[in-house]
Amino acid sequence: MRSPLTDHVYGQHASVLPPQDQTRHDGDDIDLAVRTGLYRSMREMRVFEKRAYDLFMKQLVKGTSHLSLGMEAIAAGFGQAMRRDDYTFATYRGHAHTLARGVPMTPVLAELLGRANGLLGGKGGSMHLTSVEHGMMGSYAIIGAHLTIANGAAWSAQYRGSGQVAVCFFGDGTTNIGAFHEALNYAAVYKLPVVFVCENNMYMEYTSIFDITAVERPAADRASAYGLEPVLIDGNDADEVYLAAGRALDRARAGDGPSLIEAVTYRHGGHSRADPGKYRPSEEVEAWKAYDPLDVYRDRLIRLGVSADELLAIDAEVLAAVDTATQEAIAGDLPAPESAFTDLWADGGWSWRN
Amino acid sequence: MAQLTYRDAVARGIAQEMRRDERVLLVGEDVAGAGGVFKTTVGLLDEFGPTRVVDTPISEQAILGAAMGAAMTGLRPVAEIMFSDFFAVCWDIVVNQIAKTRYMTGGQVSLPLVIKTGNGGGLRFGAQHSQSIENWAMAIPGLKVVTPSTPEDVVGLMAAAIRDDDPVIFCEHKGLYASKGEVPDGDIIDSLGTAKVRRPGRDATILSLGMMVPRALAAAEALAARGMDVEVIDVRSLVPLDTQTILGSVSRTGRLFTVEENPQLLGWGAEIASLASDECFWDLDGPIQRITTPHIPLPSADSLEDLVMPSEESIATTIEKALQS
Numbered sequence: 198m199r200s201p202l203t204d205h206v207y208g209q210h211a212s213v214l215p216p217q218d219q220t221r222h223d224g225d226d227i228d229l230a231v232r233t234g235l236y237r238s239m240r241e242m243r244v245f246e247k248r249a250y251d252l253f254m255k256q257l258v259k260g261t262s263h264l265s266l267g268m269e270a271i272a273a274g275f276g277q278a279m280r281r282d283d284y285t286f287a288t289y290r291g292h293a294h295t296l297a298r299g300v301p302m303t304p305v306l307a308e309l310l311g312r313a314n315g316l317l318g319g320k321g322g323s324m325h326l327t328s329v330e331h332g333m334m335g336s337y338a339i340i341g342a343h344l345t346i347a348n349g350a351a352w353s354a355q356y357r358g359s360g361q362v363a364v365c366f367f368g369d370g371t372t373n374i375g376a377f378h379e380a381l382n383y384a385a386v387y388k389l390p391v392v393f394v395c396e397n398n399m400y401m402e403y404t405s406i407f408d409i410t411a412v413e414r415p416a417a418d419r420a421s422a423y424g425l426e427p428v429l430i431d432g433n434d435a436d437e438v439y440l441a442a443g444r445a446l447d448r449a450r451a452g453d454g455p456s457l458i459e460a461v462t463y464r465h466g467g468h469s470r471a472d473p474g475k476y477r478p479s480e481e482v483e484a485w486k487a488y489d490p491l492d493v494y495r496d497r498l499i500r501l502g503v504s505a506d507e508l509l510a511i512d513a514e515v516l517a518a519v520d521t522a523t524q525e526a527i528a529g530d531l532p533a534p535e536s537a538f539t540d541l542w543a544d545g546g547w548s549w550r551n
Numbered sequence: 552m553a554q555l556t557y558r559d560a561v562a563r564g565i566a567q568e569m570r571r572d573e574r575v576l577l578v579g580e581d582v583a584g585a586g587g588v589f590k591t592t593v594g595l596l597d598e599f600g601p602t603r604v605v606d607t608p609i610s611e612q613a614i615l616g617a618a619m620g621a622a623m624t625g626l627r628p629v630a631e632i633m634f635s636d637f638f639a640v641c642w643d644i645v646v647n648q649i650a651k652t653r654y655m656t657g658g659q660v661s662l663p664l665v666i667k668t669g670n671g672g673g674l675r676f677g678a679q680h681s682q683s684i685e686n687w688a689m690a691i692p693g694l695k696v697v698t699p700s701t702p703e704d705v706v707g708l709m710a711a712a713i714r715d716d717d718p719v720i721f722c723e724h725k726g727l728y729a730s731k732g733e734v735p736d737g738d739i740i741d742s743l744g745t746a747k748v749r750r751p752g753r754d755a756t757i758l759s760l761g762m763m764v765p766r767a768l769a770a771a772e773a774l775a776a777r778g779m780d781v782e783v784i785d786v787r788s789l790v791p792l793d794t795q796t797i798l799g800s801v802s803r804t805g806r807l808f809t810v811e812e813n814p815q816l817l818g819w820g821a822e823i824a825s826l827a828s829d830e831c832f833w834d835l836d837g838p839i840q841r842i843t844t845p846h847i848p849l850p851s852a853d854s855l856e857d858l859v860m861p862s863e864e865s866i867a868t869t870i871e872k873a874l875q876s
Contacts, residue, residue, distance in 0.1 A: 284624070318657040327656040334623065335656065339647045345613045346648060349620020349628075356576070356602065356626065363620070376643075379610035383617065386608065540658035541693055543716030549692075550792045550826075551744060 210405050212481035215433065215463070215488035222436040223497055231277055235435040236498060236508065238273035239491050240515045242293040245302055248519050249292065249309055249323075253470060257527065258309045262323045263290040267433075267465035270490035271396050272297040274438025275364055278446060284334045284354075284363040286347040289324035290396075291336030294366055298331040302522035312529030319532040320540075334363075341376030343367070344393060348384050351391035351449075362449040363391045364442075370401025372415040381423040381457065388454035392445040395459045396432060402468045403476055416459035425457050432460030433490040436497070463488075552735055558728040560702035561591035561667070564709030565629055567738055569599050572627060575713055578605040578614060579631025579667075588633055589669050589728055611641035615666065619649050622664040627713060635670040635684040635722060642687075649718045650693030665712045665719045670698070671762055671812055672860055673726035678848035681856075683813040685760065688720040689789045689822070695743055696789040698722040700764035702732040704787060707741025715743060724761040744791030748800065752782035755806035755874060758797060758823060760786045763810040763861060770866035779874055781808075789819050797823060798831050805836035808870055810861050811843040818843055837876075842869050 246266055252258045265272065268290075276297025279285070287294035295305055300316065308315030309323050316326055324338040334350060337343035347365035354361035371377050372395060384391050395416035399406055412418035417427035428445075431437045438460060445456035463485035467474035474482070495508060541547040555563065569575045577583075577595055583606040586593035596604045607614050611632060618630035632638055638645060645666070652660045672681035688696045695717055699705045705723070712719035749764060750771050759767035764785045771781045782800055786793075801807045807827050809820025824839045842861045850856055 316657075317655060317659075320657055321655040325655045327659055329623075329656075329659045334620075335652065335660070337648065339643050342612070342616065342643055342648050345616020345644065346620040346623075347616075348613065349617040349622070350624045351620070352617050353621040353624040353626050356621075376612045376616070379608075379613040380616065382608060383610055383613040387605075541654050543653070543661060543663075545658065547692070549790050550794045 209478070210408060212478045212484065213399055214481065214484045216431060219493050219496065220500070222434055223500055225436050225440060227436055227439060229501065229503070231439070232436070232498060232501070233503065233511070235273050235277050235439060236494050237511050237515065238276055238297060239269040239435060239494065240512060241296050241302070241518070242269040242272060243491055244515050244519045245296060245306070246292055248523055249306065252310065252523070258323070259311060260322055261470050262309065263469045264466055265290050265293045265464065267485065267489065268396055268398060268462045269293055270435040270438050270494070271366070271394065271432045271460045271462060274435045275394065275442045278439050278442035279364060280361070280446070282332060282359070282361050283446070284332050284347070284350045284361060286334055286343045286350070286363060286365040287326070287336045288343070288367055289336060289338040290368070291326050292323070295326040295328065295333050295336070298328065298333045300328045300331045300333055302518055303525040306522045307526035307529045310526050310529065311532070312526060313532045313536070314525070314529040318536055320536070340371050341374035344371070344380035345376055345383070347391050348380055348389055351384070351389035352387065354390055360450055361390070362446050364394060365391060366394045366396055368401065369395060369397040369399065369406040369415045371395070372419060373401070373410060381419070384455040385423040385425060388452065390449035391455045392442070392449055393455060393457045395457070397459050397461050398464045400468065400477065403472060414459055416457055420457045423457070425455065428456060428458045430458060430460050432462035433488055433493060435490060435494050552733050554731050555702045555734040556728065557702045557705055557723070557730050558589060558591045560705035560734060561709065561723060562593055562595055564706040565592065566595060566598060567706065568710055568713040569595070569603065574625065574627045576603045576605065576621065576626060576628045577631070578607055578617060578628060580607055580609055580614070580633050582606060582631050587631070589725065591723065591728070592631070611637050612644055615641050615644040615649065618664045618666070619644060619662060622662045623652070623660050627663045629665045629667060629713060632666055632668040634680050635668040636679050636682050638668070638684055638687065645688070645694070646691050650691045654693060661716055662718045663716045665709070665721050667721040667723060669725045670722040671724040671726055672849045672856060673762060675851050675853050675856060677851035681849040683761070685722055685789055686813050686818055689819055693718070694790060695719040696722070697743060697787060698724065698761040698789070699787060700724070700727065700761055700785050702730070703734045703739065704741060706734060707739040708743070708787065710738070710740045711743050714740070719743070722761065726762040744788050744793055746787055746793035746796040747785045748782060748796065749785050750783040752780040752804065754779050754804060755781040755808060755870060756800040756804045757781055757783045757808045757810060757870070758786050758820065759783060759810040760819070761812060763812050766861060766863050767810045767866055769863040770870065773863065773867040774870060777871060779871065781870065786819070794826060798827060801827050802831045802834040805834055806874065807835070807839045808873070809841045810866055811841060812860060813843060815841070815843040815846045837873065840869065840873055842866055
C-alpha cells in the first residue's frame with residue numbers, strides 16, 4: 198500500500214478533487230418544500246459564519262472559532278431529516294449543527310461574543326454550543342469523547358422506548374483516537390439507535406488525513422470492523438446527505454442499530470482562526486470552492502423550476518436575520534460577575550463545603 | 552439489624568435504589584453475570600435483568616460516556632470503573648465532560664450519575680491496581696467524592712449518591728470489602744457532605760478516610776492505653792466537605808493529624824490543613840501533622856506495602872511523639 202509521508206513532502210500530496218456531475222440528484226424524490234428548506238438552512242449557516250468571522254476580525258469574537266464554511270450540506274441535510282426530538286452531538290465545529298436544529302441566531306452569536314444573552318450565558322463559548330430544548334445536546338471540544346456520550350443518549354432512548362435517535366458528527370481526525378473505536382464497538386454490540394457521521398474534510402487540523410491513516414477511507418474502511426456497512430457519501434450535496442440521513446435514522450428507529458456514514462467534504466478555510474490552511478494544494482482548494490454546496494444546490498433548485506426571485510428572497514431574509522442577530526448580540530450586556538459562580542452544581546451554586 | 556460485609560452492602564445500596572426508581576441502571580465490566588470482580592453487584596442481574604444491569608466491553612471511555620449521555624437524557628446510571636487506577640484511561644470523560652458540562656451549558660444539562668470504583672491499597676496488587684485516587688477527583692470542580700468506611704455507610708451513601716443530581720465518584724475501599732458491620736434493616740439514606748465522629752476525644756483530632764479509619768481507631772485505642780484521648784473523624788465525603796464537624800473538632804482539641812493513604816503531595820489532608828490554618832489557627836496548640844504514604848507508587852511485596860502505608864503503629868507512634876513533645 199501507499200506509504201504515507203514517504204511518497205511526498207508535507208503539503209505537497211496529490212490533490213483530491215470533487216465529483217464532476219452536479220445533476221445526479223436532480224431527479225431524487227425529495228419534496229420541493231424540503232429542498233427550499235435545505236437551501237435556506239445552508240444559507241443561514243453560510244451567512245452566519247461569515248458574519249462570525251467578520252466579528253472575529255473586529256475583535257468582538259474572542260478566543261477561537263472553527264468554521265464549517267463549505268461543509269454546510271451535512272448539517273443541513275441531517276437537520277432537515279431528523280425528528281424534532283432527536284439528539285445532536287457536535288464538535289467544537291458546531292455552529293452549523295446548532296443552527297440546523299432551529300436554535301435562534303441571536304443567542305448563538307451572543308455566546309460567541311461572550312454576552313449575557315448568549316446561549317450559555319457566556320460560560321461555554323463557540324466550542325460548547327448547547328440547547329437542550331432544541332435537541333442540541335452539546336458541542337464537545339475533546340476529540341472522540343462525544344461519540345461515547347451520544348451512545349449514552351441512544352441507550353437512554355432505547356431504554357425509554359422513545360424512538361429518538363442520537364446523531365453524532367465528528368471530523369476525519371477523530372477516526373484515529375481510541376474513543377472512536379470504543380464507541381463504535383459499543384454501539385454495535387447494544388444495537389444503539391445512533392448515527393455516526395464523519396465529516397471527512399480531508400485534513401485533521403493541519404495534516405492530510407490520508408497521510409496519517411492506515412486505510413484509504415478513514416471512517417468507511419473501519420465500518421466492517423464493527424459489523425457495519427461502509428457508507429460513503431458526497432457531503433457537499435445536500436440531497437445526497439438528506440437521503441442518507443433518512444436511511445440511517447430509519448434503521449436506528451427500527452431497532453437495527455447504528456450507522457457509520459463518511460461524508461466527504463471540504464472546509465473553505467483553515468482548521469481554526471489561527472490557521473490559513475496553506476498546507477493544501479491550491480488546485481485542490483480551488484476545485485472544492487467551485488464545488489460549493491450552496492452553488493450546487495442553488496443551480497439544482499433553478500433547474501427544478503424554483504425562480505431566482507424566490508431564492509433571492511430567501512437570501513434577503515437570511516441576511517436580515519443575521520443583521521438582527523448581530524445587532525442584538527452586540528447590544529447584549531456583559532455577563533453579570535456573579536454568574537461565574539452559578540450552575541456548577543444542581544442547586545445552582547458552586548459551594549464545596551459547609 | 553444484620554451483619555453485612557462491605558461488599559454485600561454495595562449491592563444492597565444499589566438494589567435499594569433500583570427498586571425505588573426504574574431510571575437507575577448499572578453498567579460496567581463484569582458487573583452483571585459475574586456479579587462484579589469484587590462481588591459487589593451479586594444478585595442485581597437476577598433481580599433487575601439485563602436491560603438494567605449491563606455487562607460491557609473493556610472500554611472505560613465508552614462506559615462513562617454511556618453513563619453521561621444517559622444521565623443527560625433522563626436516566627440515573629451507576630457506572631463501575633473496576634479499579635480506580637483505570638480512571639487514567641477515561642479521565643477525559645470524567646474531567647472534561649462529566650464535571651464541566653452543567654457549568655459550561657449555563658445549567659442546561661443535569662448529570663445525576665454515580666461512578667463506583669474499587670479504590671486503595673493493601674491487597675498486594677502493585678502500583679497500577681492500588682492507588683487512592685480521591686485526590687485526583689477532588690481537584691476537579693464539578694465532582695462530588697465520597698469514600699465510605701463501614702457497611703452501613705456504604706448503603707446510605709450509595710443511596711445518597713444515586714439520589715443526588717450531581718455526578719458522584721463513589722470510592723469503595725478494596726481492603727474493606729471483606730469487613731463486616733451491623734446494618735439496620737429497611738432503607739438507609741445518608742447525606743453527602745457529612746463527616747462522622749467515630750470516637751470522641753479531647754487531646755487531638757485525627758482525620759481519616761476509607762481503610763485508614765479502622766487503622767486510626769485502632770491507633771486511638773492504643774493511645775488511650777497510654778493516656779492520650781484522641782478524637783477520630785471519618786471524613787467520608789471530600790466534596791462536599793463537612794468543615795463544620797472537622798474544624799469544630801480541631802478547635803476543641805487544639806491538635807490536627809490527618810491519616811491519608813494517598814501519596815503525600817497535594818493530598819486531601821493538605822487542603823484541610825490549609826483550611827485549619829486559615830480558619831482556626833489560634834485554636835491550635837501545636838503543628839498540624841499529616842501521616843501519609845510517602846510520595847512513591849505502592850510496591851507489591853506485602854512487607855514493603857505494609858512498610859509504606861500508614862499503619863496502626865505508625866499512626867500511634869507519630870501522634871504520641873507529637874503530643875509529648
